[in-house]
Amino acid sequence: MASSVISDFSSSPTARLLPFRCTVPIGAFQFQPSVSIPLTPLHLNASRSTLSRCCSSSAVTAVATNTDTLAKVIDGKLVSKQIKDEVAGEVAGMKEAIGVVPGLAVILVGSRKDSQTYVRNKKKACEAVGIKSYEVNLPEDSTDEEVIKHILEFNNDPSVHGILVQLPLPRHMNEENILNAVNIEKDVDGFHPLNIGRLAMQGRDPLFVPCTPKGCMELLYRHGVEIKGKRAVVIGRSNIVGMPAALLLQKANATVSIVHSHTKIPEEVTRQADIVISAAGVANLVRGGWIKPGAVVIDVGINPVDDAENPRGYRLVGDVCYEEACTVASAITPVPGGVGPMTIAMLLSNTLESAKRIHDFK
Amino acid sequence: MASSVISDFSSSPTARLLPFRCTVPIGAFQFQPSVSIPLTPLHLNASRSTLSRCCSSSAVTAVATNTDTLAKVIDGKLVSKQIKDEVAGEVAGMKEAIGVVPGLAVILVGSRKDSQTYVRNKKKACEAVGIKSYEVNLPEDSTDEEVIKHILEFNNDPSVHGILVQLPLPRHMNEENILNAVNIEKDVDGFHPLNIGRLAMQGRDPLFVPCTPKGCMELLYRHGVEIKGKRAVVIGRSNIVGMPAALLLQKANATVSIVHSHTKIPEEVTRQADIVISAAGVANLVRGGWIKPGAVVIDVGINPVDDAENPRGYRLVGDVCYEEACTVASAITPVPGGVGPMTIAMLLSNTLESAKRIHDFK
Structure with a gap:
């Protein structure tokens, strides 16, 4: 899978997606959100251990202590495990049935x-x-x-x-x-232009859907999020995540808008969305005020930020200021543990799908 | 070029785009705008002879008589003639230089x-x-x-x-x-999925851009319309117009949203756009109230509507209620005489481009 910069929000080649792609050094982003983000630690209880620390405003902290108002966490680890189990079952069945x-x-x-x-x-x-x-x-x-x-x-x-x-x-x-x-026929990454073209066209289907955006959609489907007729915003338009994610939402009959580095008031556009997929590669870009109350938020970004308290000297956060967002959104993916584990699950799923197609195994 | 239904707004196979594609019978559209459109004729003066008659409200008529408030007409006939002249010049130059x-x-x-x-x-x-x-x-x-x-x-x-x-x-x-x-390499229509994929991807370029959306962009460029950073809405998501038009606007760094038959409040989304390209294939779908004041409107639709006064029994109108729109927009394409003539000009341009590429002629 490509590990190049995921969108034109960040011009730094070090800003990458997903844990197993992420590289350090840190703090090299050229695009930064206009609001500065203090990294004061919050002492969160165990039930909110996935909360990152994108801001320390007392108002947000106060709300965050009321668990009734917190967004449902979309657990990518759990879903990816389910998918891996399903793939394992099918792989075993295929081997038994046709020896492949x-x-x-x-x-x-x-x-x-x-x-x-x-x-x-x-x-x-x-x-x-x-x-x-x-x-x-x-x-x-x-x-x-x-x-x-x-x-x-x-x-x-x-x-x-x-x-x-x-x-x-x-x-x-x-x-x-x-x-x-x-x-x-073996391009399980789904990045070939012919695959992307088929993804964009009505009445055509790609041989493979790129793994990370496919993982985002799978999270929405498995959490029963209605897509048809909803307004969706994708932040970032990279070839490997943002653009194919927008095409997939479009194929699922959402009304899709794409926000990118030339979008003038990105928060205004984002706030119109019932579903937000952020793949900008910019730490804490999406603040709570960007999100429509009740929206579902899928955070693809995984960005290293300096953290003296961490033994590694940094920690990983998403594109979305999780702590703020989880008081506004109805459901949200954490970072890490959200989209990250889905990508590799989808790669296994695509490989199985390819073997089934090549061997005409239903 | 394909002449199939241009979008899923209309499920009738008789609703087609562009004069040289349009077929009758008439009035077979299943999707209709929610507001009924009386076809009372307006007696417009010569300077507004391109106005269609999508509504007869006295308020609109009153405004329409004040030419100061009317949108600038984007004259597709004129631009297509310029392009054909340019193509003719280059064809002659190529023949003279390399005999091709x-x-x-x-x-x-x-x-x-x-x-x-x-x-x-x-x-x-x-x-x-x-x-x-x-x-x-x-x-x-x-x-x-x-x-x-x-x-x-x-x-x-x-x-x-x-x-x-x-x-x-x-x-x-x-x-x-x-x-x-x-x-x-000879697919001058640009409909091949490989071309569409390259159109969608950053850092890749298609060999050919589909003629009608290319014509829309050419009209914007030649009228000095700034695209970068603007909000653009494409109405309709057909493979031959809407979808590639959205990809082209996106490549030109607009913030693009696509409105289609599953969009819940299409007028709300459309009203956010500085640039509207409508390719729905539904007569008078886009009313004046759908348009942001000062927006630029490109109307790709060409739809037959019953007209007892017309010797043919019908007349052709766009997707946009022209008379209303031209009191709100800053610039608009008429139907006919807007996008229609551009398609064939772009086909000639694509053919020339192909010959130049094949013979490596700059």
Whole structure:
């Protein structure tokens, strides 16, 4: 999966999405919300341990102590576990019925520590559900041709049903050319323009839906959130999250608006939405006042902010000022533990789906 | 170019876009604006001869007689003529410099009168700017394979730079399969999902932009309308107009919302827009009250409505109640004479662009 900057809100290449993509250093964002956000710690009780500390206003703290007014937490860990269990069941059923085990191949170029961690996590997740994983590690100074050679081998390997090129690739490589070499029938990331085109068009369906936006939709569906006829705002328009999320909401018959770095009064547009998906990559961008009372908020961002109290020197927060938002919204995803765990679950789901399609297994 | 229903606002297959696509019968729309629209004629002076008659309220008439308050008319005939002149100049220059004449091939299956008219118009327009046109007429009962055979011949013909399959095809044919046979490098309609995907993605560009939405954007650009940072609403989300128009506005950094048949209060959303592109295919859907004062309105719809006074028994009106809108908007396209003439001009422009790309001619 690509780990490039998720939207044009942030021009820093260090602002990334999702825990297993996130890299430090910290505090390099060029786009900052206009309101400064003090990082004074709040001593929250256990039931609100997922609350981040985006502001310390006493008014917000007062409200937050009344649990009746708090938004329902959309638990991505729980849903992703349900999905993984479902995938594991289907993988076992497929193996028993036709003797086929879904396979996911990951190509890693170079030795970035974060990329190595992501690849390791994917491998573990595959093993846990019975998907066979294949891995190729290439040195940093490999050529495009060497990477493409391995892609073509996986394209032709009938035991591989999904192919991932771990991003970012080393700077000397042509990412577009390399990704285009992946057979669209094995493009489990769903980033191929042909997939995106089919996602945008009425009457067409993509072979694969990109994992993170698919995870956002799954959270909405599994929490019984009505989408049809609702106003939805997506904050951020990246190729990997914001744009496909908007297309998915549109396909589900929401009235969709996209907020981005050129939007003049983003809070005004956002406040009109019954459903907000934020994928801006900017810590605490979305304040409580941005949110329509009763709205459902899906926070895709995972941003490192300085935190001297944390042994790591930083902590991870979402795009949404959680503490404020959870007093306004009717439901919200925490960070971490919201959208993050869904992405890898959707990757497993896409790999299974690919194997079923290739083997015509219903 | 496809002539299928332009949006899900109308479920009638007879509601089509643009003069050279429009077919009768009339009055078959299932979706109607909630306010009934009396068709009492207004006796308008010559300077407002393009005004349609979507309502007869005396208040509107009174305002309409004060020309100071009327919106600037965005004259599509004039702009399309400028574009055709520019294309003609470039075609002549290309021929002189490298001896190449751009070629457009049109495949017509069956004997629908409207389709024959469109094909004739395209041929004439090509001739007028020096583009060579090629035409294949196949009988109604042709097979998919016969149509595809001709497409493949044109794909391989170096004198052909653009290929159009006139739609609609006879019902027994598989439109998607047939259109997919067109080489993407000659897909001057720009409807291929790969083109749409590239249109949706940041950092990618489509080989061709679909003609009608491209025409809408050209009207905005040539009238100096600022798009970046503005709120834009597209009404209708068809594959051929609404959806690509939204993607183009988004690429131009507007904050875009899409209104469609499931939008609950479409007038409320539309009223927030500085730029409105309506491609709903519903006569007089957009009333004056839907429009933000000073907004720019591009009306893509061309809808037949009963008119006993007209020798043909009907007349053509847009999606927008022009008379009301032109007292609120700052600029507006008339119907006919607005977006209509732009589509064919953009088709010529796309064909020229294709020839330049194929022959690497700057």
